[in-house]
Amino acid sequence: MPVDFELSTEQKELQELARRFARDTMAPRAAQADRTGEFPEEVYREAWKLGLMNLNVPTEYGGSGLGELDQCLITEELAYACGGMTTSISANCLALQPINIAGTPEQKERFLKPFCSDYHLASFCLTEPSGGSDVAGMKTTIRREGNEYVVNGEKVFITNAPHASLYTLFATIDPARRHKGITALVVPRDSPGITPGKDEDKLGHRASATSSVTFDNVRVPVENRLGAEGEGFKVAMNTLDSTRTPIGALATGIARAALDHASKYSLQRTSFGKPIAEHQAIAIKIADMVQKVDAARLLVWRSAWLADRGKPVPLESSIAKCFASDIAMEVCNEAIQVFGGYGYMKDYPVEKLLRDAKLTQIYEGSNEIQRMVIAKEHLKRVG
Amino acid sequence: MDILVCVKQVPDPETKLRVAPSGKSFDTDGVKFTINNTYDEAMVEEALRMKEEFGFTALRVISVGPPRAEEALRSALAMGADEAVLVETPADLPLDPLLVARYIAAAAKDIPHDLVMVGRQAQDDEAGVVGSALGEYLDLPSYSFVTDLAPVPANHLLKMKRYVEGGEEVFSAPFPAVLSILKGAKDPRTPTLPNILKARKKPLKKIPAKDLEAKVSALQGGAKPTSDILAFTLPPPRAGAKMIEFQTPEEAAERLIKLLKEEARVL
Numbered sequence: 001m002p003v004d005f006e007l008s009t010e011q012k013e014l015q016e017l018a019r020r021f022a023r024d025t026m027a028p029r030a031a032q033a034d035r036t037g038e039f040p041e042e043v044y045r046e047a048w049k050l051g052l053m054n055l056n057v058p059t060e061y062g063g064s065g066l067g068e069l070d071q072c073l074i075t076e077e078l079a080y081a082c083g084g085m086t087t088s089i090s091a092n093c094l095a096l097q098p099i100n101i102a103g104t105p106e107q108k109e110r111f112l113k114p115f116c117s118d119y120h121l122a123s124f125c126l127t128e129p130s131g132g133s134d135v136a137g138m139k140t141t142i143r144r145e146g147n148e149y150v151v152n153g154e155k156v157f158i159t160n161a162p163h164a165s166l167y168t169l170f171a172t173i174d175p176a177r178r179h180k181g182i183t184a185l186v187v188p189r190d191s192p193g194i195t196p197g198k199d200e201d202k203l204g205h206r207a208s209a210t211s212s213v214t215f216d217n218v219r220v221p222v223e224n225r226l227g228a229e230g231e232g233f234k235v236a237m238n239t240l241d242s243t244r245t246p247i248g249a250l251a252t253g254i255a256r257a258a259l260d261h262a263s264k265y266s267l268q269r270t271s272f273g274k275p276i277a278e279h280q281a282i283a284i285k286i287a288d289m290v291q292k293v294d295a296a297r298l299l300v301w302r303s304a305w306l307a308d309r310g311k312p313v314p315l316e317s318s319i320a321k322c323f324a325s326d327i328a329m330e331v332c333n334e335a336i337q338v339f340g341g342y343g344y345m346k347d348y349p350v351e352k353l354l355r356d357a358k359l360t361q362i363y364e365g366s367n368e369i370q371r372m373v374i375a376k377e378h379l380k381r382v383g
Numbered sequence: 384m385d386i387l388v389c390v391k392q393v394p395d396p397e398t399k400l401r402v403a404p405s406g407k408s409f410d411t412d413g414v415k416f417t418i419n420n421t422y423d424e425a426m427v428e429e430a431l432r433m434k435e436e437f438g439f440t441a442l443r444v445i446s447v448g449p450p451r452a453e454e455a456l457r458s459a460l461a462m463g464a465d466e467a468v469l470v471e472t473p474a475d476l477p478l479d480p481l482l483v484a485r486y487i488a489a490a491a492k493d494i495p496h497d498l499v500m501v502g503r504q505a506q507d508d509e510a511g512v513v514g515s516a517l518g519e520y521l522d523l524p525s526y527s528f529v530t531d532l533a534p535v536p537a538n539h540l541l542k543m544k545r546y547v548e549g550g551e552e553v554f555s556a557p558f559p560a561v562l563s564i565l566k567g568a569k570d571p572r573t574p575t576l577p578n579i580l581k582a583r584k585k586p587l588k589k590i591p592a593k594d595l596e597a598k599v600s601a602l603q604g605g606a607k608p609t610s611d612i613l614a615f616t617l618p619p620p621r622a623g624a625k626m627i628e629f630q631t632p633e634e635a636a637e638r639l640i641k642l643l644k645e646e647a648r649v650l
Contacts (some may be wrong), residue, residue: 009457013579016418016458020573051576184517 005301011073014066021050022081031204033207037199039163040085040207040338047089048119052078054112056093056100056242061108062116066303070240072249076297079253082206083356086250088121091159091208092245094364095122097239098168098184102227111166111186123164125155125187125213126236132157135236136179140171140215141189147222149185151193151215157363162196162244165189169215170232173332182232186224193218204355241317244364245307248300251328251360255296258335258353259289260326266338276338285334292327299323303359315377322370325360332357384536385441387496388430388464389487389517390423392416392448392455393507395423400617407612416451422502422564429532429567430500431463437534441465441492447486449474453587460582461574467587468494470595479608480512482599487513488520489598490590496521499561503528514563520602525561531568534558 007015033040047053053070056323057063066074071093078086092115099111114120128138151171161167166188166253172181187194197212222358227235263286276282303316332354336343343350361367394400395415403410433439444459446452447470454469470486472478491499499521504511511527518525531544531553542555546565574582600605625642630633643650 009454010579010583012454013418013457013461013574013582016577017574017576017579049575050573051578055576064580 004105007073008184008327010281011070013270014070015073015077018052018077019080020158021047021141022078026078026081026085028172030085030207031349031352033084034204035206036183037198037201037206037211039088041163043090043207044121045083045119047078047321053089053119054092054096057096057112057116058100058108061112064111067308068245069071069301069308071246071358072300072304075246075249076256076300077267079250080257082207083254083353084205084275086253087205087359088208090243090246090250091124092120092122094159094239094243095124095164095166095168097242098226099186101238101242102184102235103186103212105227107186107224107226115166120166121160121164122166122168123158123161123213125158125161125167127155127170129154129156134185135170135182135233137175138170138172139175140169140181140343141175142171142173142183142185142220144173144222145219147314148219149183149225151185151187151220154196154212154214157200158196158213160209161202161213162199162209162280167194167213168226170236171215172232173229177230179233180230182236183229184226184232184235185220186226187201187215187218187220191218191220203358204352211223236240240365241312241314242307244317244321245300245303245313246301247364248296248324251321251324251357252293252296252300254353254357254360255289255293255324255328258332258350258357259286259293261348261350261353262286262289262335282328282338285338289334290329292331294328296320296324313372318365318370318373318377321360321364322374325357325367328357328360329354366370384439384497384560385443385495386430386433386498386500387491387494388423388442388444388459388500389462390427390429390444390446390455390459390502391420391483391505392418392446392452392507393420396506402615402617407615409615413609416454420455420502420506422504422506423455423459424462424571425567426500426502426564427459427462427464428569428571429564429611431572432568433498433532433534438536439498439534441495443468443496445470445487445490445494447478447483447592450471453589456587457579458574459581460587462572462583463578463580464585465617466585469587469589470592471589472592476592477608477612479510479610479612480510480517481604482607483499484513484516484520485599485602485604485606486592486595488517488602489595491521492598497559498534499523499559501561501563503563503565508578511563514561518561521560521561523559524556525617527561527563528565529562530561530565532564543606578602 029040054063055066059065101110142149142151169185169187174181193216195214200210266282267275269276299320303313303320307313335350339350395417398415434442442464443466444464445468446456453469460528470490501514515525529543533542539557541558545552547580596606627638
């Protein structure tokens, strides 16, 4: 039996844990946090208490050491309640993954353990004002002085940056060396010279905090370097390879929420003497939404399943992320259409979903980059 | 001192039930079963409190049902139970609460138990029978709808509270005993993710129901269900709401009271 879509009892329990937390703790706070843009840190602390953060930290450092599929199951459930909160809850997985990938046992002990014994946030600092996808073109520099590096530059759109205690930073020892100059460093937030910028006022994911971070002559001990000088590009790419699929799960969760809202509404709302679900124009929309959500989840599961078997998944994870986020936009858009004028109002939940869905097409590798990867990987296999 | 708790896996309260073609049960096809039964969760939490605060040593959990009932057991293990036993019944075996009690009693012969605890009732059939029936089959006293449980292990006594018509009653009685728990002293804990993962390594023993058949047959009622379900129907759809027309709030209140008295007859 080579393929099995049945989840294990334990996976169902993880899913149930996440579903309950999403329903009981996240959902009741989602609309308000969206309206005010506040950072509901007590929700994140509660997520930490239940073990829903730092899912990818290995058990020997106090984490859960979950595989990709398990992470995706949890992420979809959380995102069903609020995409923005899910982004902030999952940001530690992204920020700590470079340490998982390239850290020495001593570094893992030093940096990962505190995240499992107490609530802390970490941020992944890669994107710069001049762009995120063109990683090799980054301008933040590091210069070695004795046993320290001196960091100068600016990072933008950094999730949780104002609240994080630790940054995983990618910077170059020499911009001329392009990707061969990029180096990964672990930088404590309290290092002198670090200034997070203002909290960005965003279209969606408003429960998540996003800001720039400036590094002005920040001194970082050499023992905080992950891997060798010039290996940072590989570390960043490997990190994104493993977090791309969960973003697909996050988008699937948002899309599923839109589908559920639209389905229930279509059964309640009547026009011309019958529930609008019985009008074919609406039923067809629902049918299309069901197909898209289902297909997105299957692509996410396949990519995660392959990754859990140790297979490289540049193609599959890009397909999953790109498809799931594109259909999330389509499904949320159609959900508003099903709601009609009400869907356009902030009193109803679906317009938020559309705003939240939009980001999933942009962050963690824009869908344009995903398509370039998909074409390249595919054509490599053909020619 | 050992505790044995009994749990039942029930359909998710949000799932839509349909009557099976036989007309005597609901169709399990496509039904989502919850991992947890709300009343059982409260009871498991109370059992954990017995272990944590009153010196009971082992907490074992048992369920009678098809293989999927393992999920309910794993959930109790993730909350903190030490071991689990699943009496695995074939899908076509009709079960009623008395037969379930007989299976638990038969299995319990090999499981140490100073306290046997059940939830006040299952969330699906709401029968609330298994606890007192277990008392009969195990030849133990049974106390139902208990709150504020406080054992005095040295004297083998339990102090308990029970709501009675118009008030509450505080009483003490001996154990070993069977208890059905109305509500625990604490809100049930949510199994954390690390505890869910740890629960995987805790022992879960599966006993095929047929292995217990001889013991069950020896109990009064035998290995067949005592009751026979004749028909299973869904509640009639709710009638629509009645809108009250009014000019002033006083008028609205007056009409509402009149309707509650004369039509709904709840006042």
